Amino acid sequence: MRPLQRILHVEDVPSIRVVTRIALEKLGGFQVLSCASGLEALEQAQRFAPDMILLDVMLPQMGGMELLRQLSPQIDLQRTPVVLLTGQPNGPADADELQRLGVRKLLQKPFDPLQLATQLQEIWNAEER
Template sequence: MRELKRILHVEDVPSIQVITRIALEKLGGFEVLSCPSGQAALEQVEAFAPQLILLDVMLPQMDGVELLRQLAERIDLSDVPVVFLTGNLQFEEHDELSRLGMHAVLHKPFDPLQLAARLRTIWEERHHAV
């Protein structure tokens, strides 16, 4: 099984973006590309080639649901777990998001000290199931 190294993080709130980046880079040892919008993520996703995508639902101009739809058109999400980190996910969206490639939902507020370990667990579960 490959080791998880590259995470694309999409979050528009600067303070959450900084906390998440520190948690993943400094504590987790990951390479993180932080994008403040869905459009920025779409522009950079192919060049960055993330192994896991961590994204918020509430984003400016394009919400996380639409971003997931558009990401699925650009890259193969069958091998890239998508994890929503959000305080707002409607249950009726869950089935559609799972079909599009969502693997898990982590809720805000989250424990920055546990975030890297949680994502590693999701990665390992995803790759042992394949």
């Protein structure tokens, strides 16, 4: 099994972006590309070649689900697990679309930054590669 190394993180709130990046880089040892918007992620995702995508559902201009729809021609979302972050109690409603777009897990905000790297590693380890 190849190791989890590169995580694309898309979050519009600067403080959450910084805390998440520090937690994943310092505690998890991951290489993280943090993007402040869906448009920025679209521009950089293919070049970064993420192993996993950590994505806020509610983004300005282009929501997380729309970003995944637009990323799907660039990145194989069945091989690149997607973890959604949401403050909504139930998250996005369409379970079939979530599966089609590669979503493996929905994490609630606020999340524990000290546990985030471990949670993502567990999701990665649950995959058969």
